[in-house]
Amino acid sequence: MLGLMQQHPLLISSMITFADRHHGGTEIVSATVEGALAKTGAKHRYTYREAHIRAKRLANALIGLGIAPSDRVGTLAWNGYRHFELYFGVSGMGAILHTINPRLFPDQISWIANHAEDKVLFFDLSFVGLVEKLAPHLNCKAYVLMTDEAHMPAQSSLPNLLCYETLLAAASPDYAWPVFDENTASSMCYTSGTTGNPKGALYSHRSTVLHVYGAAMPDALCLSSRDAVMPVVPMFHANAWSLAYACPAVGAKLVLPGMSLDGKSVYELMESEKVTFSAGVPTVWLGLLQHVDGNGLRFSSLNRTVIGGSACPPAIINRFKDQYNVDVLHAWGMTEMSPLGTVGTLKAKHDGLPIEKQRETLYKQGHAIFGVDMKIVDDTGAELPWDGKAFGDLHVQGPWVTSGYYKRDGETVLIDGWFPTGDVATIDPDGYMQITDRSKDVIKSGGEWISSIDIENLAMSHPAVAEAACIAMAHPKWDERPLLVVVKKAGQEISRDEMLAFFGGKIAKWWIPDDVVFVNELPHTATGKLQKLKLREQFKGHVPA
Ligand code: ADP
Numbered sequence: 001m002l003g004l005m006q007q008h009p010l011l012i013s014s015m016i017t018f019a020d021r022h023h024g025g026t027e028i029v030s031a032t033v034e035g036a037l038a039k040t041g042a043k044h045r046y047t048y049r050e051a052h053i054r055a056k057r058l059a060n061a062l063i064g065l066g067i068a069p070s071d072r073v074g075t076l077a078w079n080g081y082r083h084f085e086l087y088f089g090v091s092g093m094g095a096i097l098h099t100i101n102p103r104l105f106p107d108q109i110s111w112i113a114n115h116a117e118d119k120v121l122f123f124d125l126s127f128v129g130l131v132e133k134l135a136p137h138l139n140c141k142a143y144v145l146m147t148d149e150a151h152m153p154a155q156s157s158l159p160n161l162l163c164y165e166t167l168l169a170a171a172s173p174d175y176a177w178p179v180f181d182e183n184t185a186s187s188m189c190y191t192s193g194t195t196g197n198p199k200g201a202l203y204s205h206r207s208t209v210l211h212v213y214g215a216a217m218p219d220a221l222c223l224s225s226r227d228a229v230m231p232v233v234p235m236f237h238a239n240a241w242s243l244a245y246a247c248p249a250v251g252a253k254l255v256l257p258g259m260s261l262d263g264k265s266v267y268e269l270m271e272s273e274k275v276t277f278s279a280g281v282p283t284v285w286l287g288l289l290q291h292v293d294g295n296g297l298r299f300s301s302l303n304r305t306v307i308g309g310s311a312c313p314p315a316i317i318n319r320f321k322d323q324y325n326v327d328v329l330h331a332w333g334m335t336e337m338s339p340l341g342t343v344g345t346l347k348a349k350h351d352g353l354p355i356e357k358q359r360e361t362l363y364k365q366g367h368a369i370f371g372v373d374m375k376i377v378d379d380t381g382a383e384l385p386w387d388g389k390a391f392g393d394l395h396v397q398g399p400w401v402t403s404g405y406y407k408r409d410g411e412t413v414l415i416d417g418w419f420p421t422g423d424v425a426t427i428d429p430d431g432y433m434q435i436t437d438r439s440k441d442v443i444k445s446g447g448e449w450i451s452s453i454d455i456e457n458l459a460m461s462h463p464a465v466a467e468a469a470c471i472a473m474a475h476p477k478w479d480e481r482p483l484l485v486v487v488k489k490a491g492q493e494i495s496r497d498e499m500l501a502f503f504g505g506k507i508a509k510w511w512i513p514d515d516v517v518f519v520n521e522l523p524h525t526a527t528g529k530l531q532k533l534k535l536r537e538q539f540k541g542h543v544p545a
Helices: 013-023 033-037 048-064 081-092 106-116 125-137 164-170 205-216 238-250 263-272 282-294 314-324 355-363 452-460 496-503 532-538
Strands: 027-031 043-047 072-076 096-099 118-123 142-145 161-163 185-191 199-204 228-231 253-256 277-280 304-307 327-333 340-343 373-377 392-397 419-427 433-438 442-445 448-451 465-475 479-488 515-518
Touching (some): 013 081, 013 205, 027 081, 033 125, 043 048, 048 081, 048 164, 072 081, 072 106, 072 125, 081 096, 081 185, 106 118, 106 185, 106 199, 118 125, 125 142, 142 164, 185 205, 185 238, 199 205, 205 238, 205 340, 228 238, 228 263, 238 253, 238 277, 238 327, 263 282, 282 304, 282 314, 304 314, 314 355, 373 419, 452 465, 452 479
Parallel strands (some): 072 096, 072 118, 096 185, 228 253, 228 277, 277 304
Antiparallel strands (some): 027 043, 327 340, 392 419, 419 433, 442 448, 465 479
16 A cells, blocks of 8 residues: 655755745855955855745756756856855756866866766866866866856856856746656766776765755754854765755755865854854864964854764864864765765763763764664674674665766675775764774875875886885874885885975875885785785874975
8 A cells, every 4th residue: 555645756956945935034155266366255145045046047047058957067166155056956957966076186077077978067266277277178068157257267268168147147037946756866976085087976866855854863963944054065075965955955044165264264254154063074173273272262153063074083072072162073974975974973871971981972983874774794794793892894875875886887886785885993882883994095185085096006107116005194184194105126216205206297286195115015915915904003103204
């Protein structure tokens, strides 16, 4: 027997429609890219009602540009109101929003945009030079600069360069969001978090809406219409951890920080817009705390912040709580998980415990959000106990977890229906997960991936290098930084500085290792595989020259 409830597909357009009808006067405030470039600090403010009208104009403009359902539309943009309109205008009309990480090396960006077959690229004013460099390698039929006529460059090598505001002004606001299958793809985000080429996670309308329901729950991010939310986590990083959707869905005020993410800019925007909730990687909060500490400031409205993307150092959790009475929610997730998997909040049973005991729980990566299930397994795939001690490969499943990557048909990603995360973790009897290591071969610096394999391959292309291994070393600001360990070829010479100089121009600057050390041999397993764990042990506490 089937239920007798109405059939409404879960669609992204429903969130902006809801925000317009039920929280229409609530504001979206953006630090504009134009203002940051001109150093005026200009802000743009409007309401969900106005954003909805502009998202509909955008949908009509996209149709005018020849964008059809399922076409990919790329963005290279910071957190701002036009990017927000693209989130709804593109997905809402049935096309696929492809948010690209502008911090990648240009070759990686063009590879990703071509792999996704982006038809149109929308980009912020700060990326004009970058896009001019990329364009000869792309197949986009139009480039839309997310600004007004006054800020359009007088000259540009870009073919078919259009102005966002002009496009919108010419488009009608009359548009009815189409209703279609909720399993339709809505957006995509590439992750370079593993070896080889970047892989595209392809979200659906259904997965996105369910993820928002999960994210907003009290023991997850606990979002409400009383919040003013500032996602510092970029909108090109896995949907800004759901916030670009969740805020309209709960009617929260949205504060978008644009391109200035230093402690001072973030703090001033938080204070002036009375931000209650924020989100970002540990590196950002270090900068913020430094600014606040150094200037004897207080947070007058901020009461909680979600920190994830890398392990949050206990010292940050303690400083926020003890000095500023701000609760840190330590969260873990992945691009492949939309991205939220676990969030650290306490249960009633923790209330009576001494603070140190409570903190031990809060330092962990948290418990699963309803919608996500997780388990830890050993090398044979057998599930390990939840005793807080046994550690194994962390596997997850749920309706917002990927089942496979875009255009990689035939590749088996899941193991018995579970997604192997590449993280190694423990789970305690109360269900709190703690990451202890990573089995995937990558380094996370300031919340962004560095592929150790790419660096090793490049190092080994140098004629004096016999073997090279790149490992993460702990770093106080960036969490992790790459260290290159090199075995020279017999009779060959190369210095640390020559090795580092060799990387110049071949990879992004921030990918270049912080140090190079030379050894006679690298540790290998019986089968000849590099033993990175051993190497990480060996160089624990290494201080760069
Ligand atoms: P995001 O864009 O959310 O950072 P990525 O897919 O780039 O997602 O990175 C996901 C990976 O980052 C995880 O598999 C894990 O290795 C690491 N990670 C994320 N959050 C945490 C955390 N709180 N603690 C430790 N590692 C984390």
